Amino acid sequence: QAKEALGGNIRVFEEHMLRDFDDRKALEHDLREALARNEFELLYQAQVDIKTLELRGLEALSRWNHPSRGIISPNLFIPLAEGMGLIGQLGKLVLESACKEAMRWKRPLKVSVNISPLQLLERGFAESVAKILHETGLPPKRLELEITETVLLEDRDGAVAVVSDLRSLGLTVALDDFGTGYSSLAILRDIPFDTLKLDKSFVRDIATNDLAATLVRLVVDIGSRLGKTVIVEGVETRAQHEKILQIGGLLSQGFLFARPARSEKLAFLRDDEQSAGLIEDFAH
Numbered sequence: 001q002a003k004e005a006l007g008g009n010i011r012v013f014e015e016h017m018l019r020d021f022d023d024r025k026a027l028e029h030d031l032r033e034a035l036a037r038n039e040f041e042l043l044y045q046a047q048v049d050i051k052t053l054e055l056r057g058l059e060a061l062s063r064w065n066h067p068s069r070g071i072i073s074p075n076l077f078i079p080l081a082e083g084m085g086l087i088g089q090l091g092k093l094v095l096e097s098a099c100k101e102a103m104r105w106k107r108p109l110k111v112s113v114n115i116s117p118l119q120l121l122e123r124g125f126a127e128s129v130a131k132i133l134h135e136t137g138l139p140p141k142r143l144e145l146e147i148t149e150t151v152l153l154e155d156r157d158g159a160v161a162v163v164s165d166l167r168s169l170g171l172t173v174a175l176d177d178f179g180t181g182y183s184s185l186a187i188l189r190d191i192p193f194d195t196l197k198l199d200k201s202f203v204r205d206i207a208t209n210d211l212a213a214t215l216v217r218l219v220v221d222i223g224s225r226l227g228k229t230v231i232v233e234g235v236e237t238r239a240q241h242e243k244i245l246q247i248g249g250l251l252s253q254g255f256l257f258a259r260p261a262r263s264e265k266l267a268f269l270r271d272d273e274q275s276a277g278l279i280e281d282f283a284h
């Protein structure tokens with residue numbers, strides 16, 4: 001049932017399922033209602049130290065629980081919201097929920113929230129983040145905002161300025177999906193970010209392909225030399241995990257360690273004494 005809402009496991013309504021124009025119009029109409037009624041839910045996926053399996057933080061991943069279509073993927077509704085000029089409003093809702101939720105956790109873990117380029121570049125974005133931090137009481141150092149390099153294509157100087165403003169609030173900024181865009185090296189130079197998230201497409205073949213492994217090694221090395229925290233995304237198998245251990249990667253996020261799940265399902269967020277902050281489900 002959709003109740004489990006585990007990311008990746010169940011069928012999620014994706015872009016290619018939008019058959020025609022009428023369908024899109026209908027969905028746009030529903031999205032407005034969804035915002036008013038808040039039909040969105042956040043799942044959380046662990047980011048772990050690949051050696052010790054200690055938790056470093058959790059990434060918040062949005063789902064839209066559509067009353068008749070079921071769970072809709074962010075890959076579909078985020079672009080839809082962007083196109084409708086609603087991403088600022090939706091993004092605020094997401095950020096607010098994530099900060100509130102993180103305040104309920106028994107451990108002072110970091111929460112990472114995805115920010116779309118249009119949202120980041122909206123006037124007053126950094127101020128709105130400061131307001132949410134203030135209102136929820138979440139210490140800024142417990143918040144990481146994930147942005148992608150596509151933001152540079154929109155407005156390079158604007159993006160650099162906002163990122164600097166955000167970091168001066170005391171939060172950290174991650175560069176998401178690194179390696180998939182057009183300006184990888186320029187962005188390393190220009191954007192003052194803290195964390196580099198290597199896209200999952202680079203991890204897929206590392207256990208079987210030397211070239212793929214070398215590329216990951218290089219990026220981990222570049223990130224480390226630049227003083228960034230490097231997170232390797234999309235680790236699904238033991239073989240990939242072994243390889244990353246060899247390579248010397250530090251942090252990782254992937255289905256092998258934990259799938260995105262509802263906050264209340266994550267025991268390590270509830271029971272302070274019992275768990276050492278390790279991923280307990282990871283028992284092979």
Ligand code: C2E
Nearest residue numbers: 007061062074075078094114115116234235236253254255
């Ligand atoms: P992302 O930020 O790169 O998030 C990681 C995506 O990879 C998530 O997909 C996650 O479920 C998936 N993933 C994690 N580990 C693995 C793995 O081992 N293998 C595979 N194949 N996939 C893995 P999800 O939740 O469907 O989100 C897709 C994208 O939607 C996110 O990619 C992010 O760009 C965007 N997104 C999600 N929530 C939000 C949001 O609240 N706001 C914005 N602006 N974008 C969001």
Ligand code: MG
Nearest residue numbers: 059114146176
């Ligand atoms: Mg992300």
Ligand code: MG
Nearest residue numbers: 176177197233
């Ligand atoms: Mg990513």
Ligand code: MG
Nearest residue numbers: 148176177199
């Ligand atoms: Mg992505």
